[in-house]
Amino acid sequence: MVEEFKVGVIGAGYVGLVTGACLAQIGHRVTCVDRDEDRVAQLSAGRVPIYEPGLEEMVVRNARRGTLFFTGPGGLREVVRAADVVFIAVDTPQGEDGSADLSNVAAVAKSIGSVLAAAPREKPLLIVNKSTVPVGSGDYVSMLVCDGIDEAGGAGEPAEFRVVSNPEFLREGNALYDSLFPDRIVLGADSREALEAMRSLYDPIIAQSFPTDLDPRPKVSVPLVVTDLASAEMIKYAANAFLATKISFINEVSNLCELVGADVANVAAGIGLDERIGPRFLGAGVGWGGSCFPKDVAALRSVAREYDYEPVLLDATVAVNERQRRRVISKLQHDLHTLKGKRIALLGLAFKPNTDDLREAPSLRIAGELDSLGARVVGYDPVAGKAAARLSPGLRVVFDPYEALAGAHAAVVVTEWEEVRNLDLERAASLMDDPGLLVDGRNTLDPDAVRAAGLLYRGFGR
Ligand code: UDX
Numbered sequence: 001m002v003e004e005f006k007v008g009v010i011g012a013g014y015v016g017l018v019t020g021a022c023l024a025q026i027g028h029r030v031t032c033v034d035r036d037e038d039r040v041a042q043l044s045a046g047r048v049p050i051y052e053p054g055l056e057e058m059v060v061r062n063a064r065r066g067t068l069f070f071t072g073p074g075g076l077r078e079v080v081r082a083a084d085v086v087f088i089a090v091d092t093p094q095g096e097d098g099s100a101d102l103s104n105v106a107a108v109a110k111s112i113g114s115v116l117a118a119a120p121r122e123k124p125l126l127i128v129n130k131s132t133v134p135v136g137s138g139d140y141v142s143m144l145v146c147d148g149i150d151e152a153g154g155a156g157e158p159a160e161f162r163v164v165s166n167p168e169f170l171r172e173g174n175a176l177y178d179s180l181f182p183d184r185i186v187l188g189a190d191s192r193e194a195l196e197a198m199r200s201l202y203d204p205i206i207a208q209s210f211p212t213d214l215d216p217r218p219k220v221s222v223p224l225v226v227t228d229l230a231s232a233e234m235i236k237y238a239a240n241a242f243l244a245t246k247i248s249f250i251n252e253v254s255n256l257c258e259l260v261g262a263d264v265a266n267v268a269a270g271i272g273l274d275e276r277i278g279p280r281f282l283g284a285g286v287g288w289g290g291s292c293f294p295k296d297v298a299a300l301r302s303v304a305r306e307y308d309y310e311p312v313l314l315d316a317t318v319a320v321n322e323r324q325r326r327r328v329i330s331k332l333q334h335d336l337h338t339l340k341g342k343r344i345a346l347l348g349l350a351f352k353p354n355t356d357d358l359r360e361a362p363s364l365r366i367a368g369e370l371d372s373l374g375a376r377v378v379g380y381d382p383v384a385g386k387a388a389a390r391l392s393p394g395l396r397v398v399f400d401p402y403e404a405l406a407g408a409h410a411a412v413v414v415t416e417w418e419e420v421r422n423l424d425l426e427r428a429a430s431l432m433d434d435p436g437l438l439v440d441g442r443n444t445l446d447p448d449a450v451r452a453a454g455l456l457y458r459g460f461g462r
Helices: 014-025 037-044 055-064 073-082 103-118 137-151 175-180 192-201 229-260 264-272 293-306 312-336 362-372 385-391 401-405 425-431 447-452
Strands: 006-010 029-033 068-071 085-088 125-129 161-165 185-189 224-227 343-347 376-380 395-398 410-413 437-440 456-458
Touching: 006 014, 006 073, 014 029, 014 055, 014 068, 014 085, 014 175, 029 073, 037 068, 055 068, 055 175, 068 073, 073 103, 085 103, 085 192, 103 125, 103 137, 125 137, 125 192, 137 161, 137 229, 161 192, 161 229, 185 192, 185 229, 224 229, 229 264, 229 293, 229 312, 293 312, 312 362, 312 410, 312 437, 312 456, 343 362, 343 401, 362 376, 362 385, 376 385, 376 401, 385 395, 401 425, 425 447, 437 447, 447 456
Parallel strands: 006 029, 006 085, 029 068, 085 125, 125 161, 185 224, 343 376, 343 410, 376 395, 410 437, 437 456
Antiparallel strands: 161 185
16 A cells, blocks of 8 residues: 655646656645646646656546646645645756755745745655756755745744755656656665655555556666765765757767768677667767756756866867757758758757757757848748747747648758658659759668659768
């Protein structure tokens, strides 16, 4: 029998919603609080305002069975008062200097403090940081909760709460899977009782004993990494920075492959079979984007600089990534020469497939650059098209890939959506200017098939 916890999740954005839905799914009673009343109204009506496969079904299922609730800012006090555990899952946007902006986290910590001041507790409240915060923020949250207690005239007893760092590693598009079947759960805390409580909260996931439709389960049990607060916070940054560096590394190798006449796909396969390296995240192309890698790498660089440490490897990781976007332009220029007046189709605009997220999407940078060079840019995306049109004024957006290709001098595969990978190449060739150029920014198409259809193929490092 699962020990049921009363859980409050503050911030019903991407991370908060996924966390809340999954905790409800494994047997806890969860209330998500968000300051945006519209969002709360939508969620209460069973509509999930973000694109994440399976999330809406899980939210609706748990709301129906009475394990998942939503409330606006007015409900915060009651949620915190009744909760055993409160997750802080508000965003930490990138500030102007690259550092993480903690004002949302700080405001939540203070209001938790003011609730603690008003209502003495039998058991300490567990305050779990799910937002990605710079190393040392656990202590900062404690301090702000104490400030909140003081300001509200409470006794300021630190015994009334414990702070835990519990970073998430979920990928957009795979968030439910990554939450329910994680490679590991990381818990950072400075108190044994907080860790024990967190271990019980996550027991159904650690033991893989919660109900699921997936059969057989992909995992038998999930390892727990128990550590201090600062190390848990560093694990999150180090994981994302490592993956971003791995991609930039293969991109550097792919550029060298082009120079010496090697094929990066074979090189990646060859090095990836070494278990110390591993085969994943060795896909060369236009580089990494999204909401996590750019923000977290920037925040880690900024932390390093605060300590007067020159993060040379992270600087290079970012420089290589920026160069990859520009390589699309040089590849187009190599074959088309001037881009002025040329029609260029961008296939896929979201930062990766199966999401509508355009944050730090390579497409936007490439479209902007092409526009400034006088090209006529047409973009296609099965999901993110409308949002892209708003963000990139020089980009004409269409909702059919063949409409984008009609009359195009070149097409660039920017996001490897299924619709793009399964493109009818013959049809593409017949619609494009002759001979159409195809720049495969994700090395996702078969070069021989593209050439057989009568198109000119340019990949990255192959
Ligand atoms: C990532 C991490 O995977 C996740 O653990 C973390 O918590 C949040 O950041 P996400 O941003 O959703 O998740 O995307 P992911 O699927 O990891 O891809 C990141 C970026 O790398 C994308 O832009 C993708 O296109 C790019 N990528 C990935 C490559 O360029 N090559 C690869 O081989 C793999």
